[in-house]
Amino acid sequence: MQNKRVLTLAGLLVAVGLVATTACSDQHGAAQAPAPAAAVKTAFPGLTPASGEPTLDGLSQQHPAPGTVATVPGPFDDRFDFADLTLNRDAVSGSIKVTSDVSEILELQVIAGLYDSNGQLLHTGRFVYHRTEDGHDHQAPEELETFSIALPSQLHGRVASAAVGVPVLVNE
Amino acid sequence: MSTRIRTGSAAAAVVLLAGAVGTGVVSSTSATAAGGSNGRVKNVIYLLGDGMGRTHVTAARERFYGAAGHLAMETMPVVGQVSTYAVEKNSGQPGAADFVPNYVTDSASAATAWASGVKTYNAALGIDGKGKVVPTAMELAKQAGYRTGNVSTAEITDATPAGQMSHALARGCQGPSYSDAACQDTKVTGALLPTSDVRVTPIADQIARNGTADVILGGGLARFDAADEKALQEQGYTVLGSPASQAVATRGNLASAQGDKVFGLFNKGNLTIEKYKREHPDSPQAAEPSLPEMTSKAIDLLAGNNGGGKGFYLQVEGALIDKRSHANDAAQTLEEMKAFDDAVKVALDFAKRDGHTLVIVTADHECAGFNIIEKGSFTNAEAAAPPVNVDGGNTANNSTPTRPGGNVKDPNRSTGIVNGAGASDPRNFAPATFRTPDDPAAVRDGSPEASLWLTYLSGNHTGADVPVFAYGSGAEAMAGSIDNTDLFTVVGRALGLAG
Structure with a gap:
């Protein structure tokens, strides 16, 4: 019932809007214009909707040497520098310094592949940074973001190397 | 989905009506006071200086033309000021019981205001404050048979250009990949939306497939991929460079571009600042076209293929002012x-030749509290304490807290002109100084003798109103104080789209 009321109100508003449109637009012959909503394309045939979080093709092709943290190519590699990449018993960590823009980081994902001593991919983890407006936490623009991606406890002792890359990066 | 869109469109239509009543001055045939036009407006060129406050305009005038000079925008006959506030998530529109304003907008909320005529929350594009899809002026223009163009020095998926040709819960959902964090907002939708919903579809995917703009010029090639290139070509776009190979387009590609639909991105990210290109003329970045060059070409492409005389709607953004x-x-x-x-x-210049073009120049918000201070003076940021507020001769002028003194430069916070003697100190709050045409020839930038002293309040947007300059029929509607949502009404009336 509530939905019906919403639809009825929506229909009325559309009618009001179209009457206003028609009344004001005769100079341009817009009286026969289609409804404004029809101007919005909301479906994209041929575009496969996303089925999960982003990844990087290079993760499965890496075979980093034991004790190392390699980097995997991504779409934004010309916009940042990795620093202090470290793998220990508990986590892969490091920092990213955005070099292309001084405005705030809005979105950042760092993805990490974890490999055994033979270079076989065991697990993929990720660090996600999302700037929120909710707390009104307007800070000075920040270019540096540190990250740490925990190793699953069941893999402790088995992870020999790692590789990291960035599939998501947006600055304000 | 269709219900949501119908409701959103209705809201936009009502806002259009309300806006027209509120401004009450739109006339698409009265032209003399507003300059040049002699009748029906066929074209609208909407130019947006991102982050351009009133002081940005004054400072640029003085820097390049001197105190008695004028920027081109300052020669336009109609001048007004625009309020820019946003709303909080799930807010109603102004006047509604659940209206909750946010006094400082971001570029996304501001773009939605002028593109769709509704207030929305910071980060939202093409939706209202409650997440409902609303049509944009560019979509309506396209639907009505106008040719359309969108030009920016930012990534073309960035908020300002995206505000005309996408609908997204969050401006960070730019692509090429979807992610929950970047694209969803359950505080608005209550639950995760299916990834087929336009509002969580990466903006690059939308732009490459919705055909909203016939001419798309800017940066952000890294947001697009091979599938996007294929989708563009299937719609008839001439694609300059290649999203598939990530080969950026060049000024030469642009110069020779022809066709009804042209897509050209000249950098993988934002375009390169002019100062760097000027100082590095042999760099690859110097092959990027300038904003005037892109604007000129976009006008040529749109006016030269004008759909049987219907006209065009072109948005142009100077994005790097803000950045x-x-x-x-x-x-x-x-x-x-x-x-x-x-x-x-x-x-x-085009509008004056054409006689049927409305030109609007404005901004989305002010950025950083840009100020011109008197030569030789200093700001609070440089001072040991704020200005004195104690008047010993008339205690009625005293206030709380009292500050009897201390308004002197703090040597630790003011270590020399920041583009001069203090350039090596990253903690220095001193002004930057610039010579102007009014200065003697020997005066240099960064010197105390330079006459233009510039300072900033912060590194963030402010809530100040922004200027609007206009030329052509319908420009009178922008005189005085207006709201950024009124600009949607103005464009809609000029092109006969609504209201």
């Missing part, structure tokens, strides 16, 4: 202002 203001980099900000104003001149 360099965030950085408090006055030297680069000023040169981006110059490039933007040169683009305004291109548009204005």
Whole structure:
């Protein structure tokens, strides 16, 4: 019932809007214009909707040497520098310094592949940074973001190397 | 989905009506006071200086033309000021019981205001404050048979250009990949939306497939991929460079481009600042076209293929004014202002020749509290304490807290002109100084003798109103104080789209 009321109100508003449109637009012959909503394309045939979080093709092709943290190519590699990449018993960590823009980081994902001593991919983890407006936490623009991606406890002792890359990066 | 869109469209239509009543001055045939036009408006060129406050305009004028000079935008006959506030998530529109304003907008909320005529929350594009899809002026123009163009020095998926040709819960959902964090907002939708919903579809995917703009010029090639290139070509776009191979387009590609639909991105990210290109003429970045060049070409493409005389709607953004203001980099900000104003001149020259073009120049918000201070003076940021507020001779002028003294430069916070003697100190709050045409020839930038002293309040947006300049039929509607949502009404009325 509530939905019906919403639809009825929506229909009325559309009618009001179209009457206003028609009344004001005769100079341009817009009286026969289609409804404004029809101007919005909301479906994209041929575009496969996303089925999960982003990844990087290079993760499965890496075979980093034991004790190392390699980097995997991504779409934004010309916009940042990795620093202090470290793998220990508990986590892969490091920092990213955005070099292309001084405005705030809005979105950042760092993805990490974890490999055994033979270079076989065991697990993929990720660090996600999302700037929120909710707390009104307007800070000075920040270019540096540190990250740490925990190793699953069941893999402790088995992870020999790692590789990291960035599939998501947006600055304000 | 269809219900949501119907409701959203209705809201936009009502706002259009309300806006028209509120401004009450739109006339698409009265032209003399507003300059040049002699009748029906066929074209609208909407130029947006991102982050361009009133002081940005004044500083650029003084820097490049002197105190008695004028920027091209300042020669336009109609001048007004625009309020820019946003709303909080799930807010109603102004006047509604659940209306909750946010006094400082971001570029996304502001773009939605002028593109769709509704207030929305910061980060939202093409939706209202409650997440409902609303049509944009560019979509309506396209639907009505106008040719359309969108030009920016930012990534073309960035908020300002995206505000005309996408609908997204969050401006960070730019692509090429979807992610929950970047694209969803359950505080607005209650639950995760299916990834087929346009509001969580990466903006690059939308732009490459919705055909909203016939001419798309800017940066952000890294947001697009091979599938996007294929989708563009299937719609008839001439694609300059290649999203598939990530080969950026060049100025030469643009110069020779032809066709009804052209897509050209000249950098994988934002375009390069003018100052760098000027100082590095042999760099690859110097092959990027300037904003005036892109504007000129976009007008040629749109006016030369004008759909049987219907006309066109073109949006042009000088994006790097904002980005360099965030950085408090006055030297680069000023040169981006110059490039933007040169683009305004291109548009204005066309409008004067054409006689049927409305030109609007405005901003989405002010950035960084840009200020011109008196030569030799200093700001609070440089001071040991704020100005004295004690009047010993008349205690009625005293206030709380009392500050009897201390308003002197703090030597630790003011270590020399920031683009001069204090350039090596990253903690220095001193002004940047620039010579102007009014200065003797020997005066140099960064010296105490330079007459233009510029300072910043912060590295963030402010809530100040922004200027609007207009030329052509319908320009009178922008005189005085208006709201950024009124600009949707103005464009809609000019092109006969609504209201």
